[in-house]
Amino acid sequence: MSEENKPPGAAPEDQPEQKKSGAPAAPAGGGEAKAAQPKPPAAKKPPAKKLPSYEELTDDPLLKDLRGRFPNGIVSGQSFLGQPIYTTALELLGDVMLYLRGSEWAFDYLVDLTCLDYLGDPKRLCMVYHLYSHKSGRLIRIKARAAADEMVPSMSTIWRTADWLEREAFDMYGVEFSGHPDLRRILLPEDWVGYPLRKDYDIKLQDQAWIRKHLRIRKVPE
Amino acid sequence: MDEPTILDAQELEINMGPQHPATHGVLRVKLKLDGERVLDADCVIGYLHRGVEKISENRTYTKCLPYYDRTDYIAAVSNALGYVLGVEKLMEIEVPERAVTVRIMMTEFNRIASHLLWLATHALDIGALTVFLYCFREREEILKLFENLFGARLTTHAFRIGGLWMDLPPGFEEAARKFIDEFPARVDEYEQLLTNNRIWIDRTKGIGVISGEEAIDYGLSGPPLRGSGVPYDLRRSRPYGGYDQYEFDVPVGLNGDTYDRYLIRMEEMRQSRRIIQQTLDRLPGGPIRGKVPRIIKPPVGEYYSGIEGPRGELGYYIVSDGSAFPFRVRIRPPTFINLQALKRLVKGHLVADVIAIIGTLDVVLGEIDR
Structure with a gap:
């Protein structure tokens, strides 16, 4: 992940190519791949900016x-x-x-x-x-x-x-x-079903029953 | 309560809003009244909820930006600043000096425009019509500057990640200078109409009093917090975007009432003008945009970028998972948190004061509901 981020940063144009030539080498063989992998990042490091990390x-x-x-x-x-x-x-x-x-x-x-x-x-x-x-x-x-x-x-x-x-x-x-004194919904209607900011709540997914009932839209677009 | 007599009025619950001109948007307040006295208030919000934070997770970092103009549409420039500063930090992008200076200039212009709109509507709510017309005259000049530079008056899409979209158009500096030369006299004019006005003082002094300690407990920020004597201005407390190089004062109040908050905003307009003066004097030449990659892909990480918006601390908590889409953009909305104190501020006051207190909190429902 961090390798991928380097080229857009400040890297010259030829570096992505270097990476491409390095990448196929990795899955070639089990033991050798591990030895080959650390090499390309080591070669790249000096010119690239150090990325912020934890x-x-x-x-x-x-x-x-x-x-x-x-x-x-x-x-x-x-x-x-x-x-x-x-x-x-x-x-x-x-x-x-x-x-x-x-x-x-x-x-x-x-x-x-x-x-x-x-x-x-x-x-x-x-x-x-x-x-x-x-x-x-x-x-x-x-x-x-x-x-x-x-x-x-x-x-x-x-x-x-x-x-x-x-x-x-x-x-x-x-x-x-x-221990919250008054835990109820604040931005969405109280009878809404689902929690929109969860990652499994698709952006197009809405509480269709609610929309049908309150907005009287019969056919809710998919 | 159980047996109402002629002298003892019954407790009454009424709705103020959502369609009410003095609620500045679609805010509904359920008031519990004993005659004219407010016993309790419950805010019902969410009428303008558009799911901006969810939308952000499905847009690239660049495409998110216009959506934030539409949260606090009165202070769109500040909204843009908070976000671009956050992304630039994550990406470690250097912004050229000229862009930094222009950003501060435009943000301060926006602060003046926002405070003018606040003053205009706040005075109008309380019954001073003249100020409204005067304020809109000056605000118009600022909006013209915005239109010249950004191409829009309200939803400005002001800044880009790494700098600006376009350089200042010809004639901009002269127009800006003309405005700031005239402006102090205008502020004096508003003050002449209000500051010593008996009716204005009667309507605002001692209304919605909150102590500094309690204001901190409620998480207030911006003029409502400074009105209670807490000198918390992010431009000073945690300087961002080059503000540490400018001279300005942070006014604080003594009594924490509506009148003090009014005085603070008046002084802030003068201080913003001072900052603009400095930006115009030192405006350096050079490029307006730093080196920005075509695709914005911050490394895995997180950053909280807080700025002092016209209404208080506006924060963007940006979490990146290394992809081109933000994992999460949390907007810390200043007025959402300030509005929470409404219940506490209106208790014991008259219904007419509720309007003054909503005005003094300077709420923008687009930002509260996001």
């Missing part, structure tokens, strides 16, 4: 503190383009968030709350929180993976902002939040 956080005081306090709670600490990402276990998400808000880290501002859908993964939903501290001026990202039928702890008691944002995540992804 880097493990080292020497991050927040990660150290969290690891110390929640030994089983923090799955990983990474950064991408300088933005730190902390992945936590779902069971301890509520505790971690409460700590981040209340402790001296003072992440008092929930910038955004959203969800990602990795179809095919047993824990397909990924909750994403952006937190900001008005005290230190830091912006961090917290992630937690959940299965489609798992309950996610609601953040609405920690930040009021989360109320509508969680309703939106419920509306679009069907995430069930435990």
Whole structure:
């Protein structure tokens, strides 16, 4: 994947050809292929720009503190383009968030709350929180993976902002939040069936029964 | 409650909107009233939901861009800026200095245009008709500049990934300079009509008060947050797109009421003018577009690009899976989150104040519903 991205970046025109000549060599033989594969990238690397990638956080005081306090709670600490990402276990998400808000880290501002859908993964939903501290001026990202039928702890008691944002995540992804005061759809009609932002919800797929009933369109275009 | 007497009015639930001129779009507020007093309010939104985020996942990175003009159609230029900055970061594209400067100039013009529309309609809702006509006169000049440069007045499709579509047309700089030379006198004119106006003060002072701490808890951003005394302006707090090289002040309020938010937006227009002045003075020559690959295919990764839109923090959280289509584009809508505080702000006020408070939050339903 990363090889494919290099040519559009800043690579001269002759490089794609190089890749083509290298590619057929790979499936030629089992053992030899492995030895041959690392060669083309090594040859390409010097001229191509280094692509941004996920880097493990080292020497991050927040990660150290969290690891110390929640030994089983923090799955990983990474950064991408300088933005730190902390992945936590779902069971301890509520505790971690409460700590981040209340402790001296003072992440008092929930910038955004959203969800990602990795179809095919047993824990397909990924909750994403952006937190900001008005005290230190830091912006961090917290992630937690959940299965489609798992309950996610609601953040609405920690930040009021989360109320509508969680309703939106419920509306679009069907995430069930435990402890939310008023979990119902927000943008779509209440009797709508399906969760549109899930990856298995085709863009042309609509709740046809709903459309027939409410818009009185008999023949809904496929 | 159970046995209403003549003196004690019964609790009444009424609908405000969705078709109501003072709700600035199709916003429906279910008000629970005790006589004229608001006991509770529940917003019903989603009438304009078009699924922009879903559409984004089915378009290439370049083709997504025009859709974002149609979320917050009053501030289409800011919307474009947030997105292109995010994609450029993921792709590590260098944007030439001229394009950076023009982008800041146009975004600030857009901020002025947006605040003018806000002032016009907000004053109109409260009953000051004259300001409406004055504001639209100036806004028209800005829209003419937009039309000259972008070819459109509202849905501008302002920027391209890597820079601009076209260079400034001939005569643009002179027209822009003429506007900013005249503008301070115009702002004074609006202030003359409103700032010391008894009726205006009565209608806005002490209405919709929220403390700084509570505003942060509600996640407010933009003028509603700064009105409560929190100096959170992304141009300063987390500078983006070259804003760190410009001089401007971030006005904050003291009381967190509708009047303070009004004063802040008036001052922001003056500060935007100051930034435009600086961009015009330093406008460098050179190319307007960086080196951009034909097909935009960011590497696997994610980036949150937040900018200070006219209404608050506008964020694009872009997740790439390495293909030519975004895996996810999440728009952090400032007014969606600001509107959430409406319920809290209107409690205990009169029905007429609800209109003032909706106005002061400066909602755009196209962005709330996406």
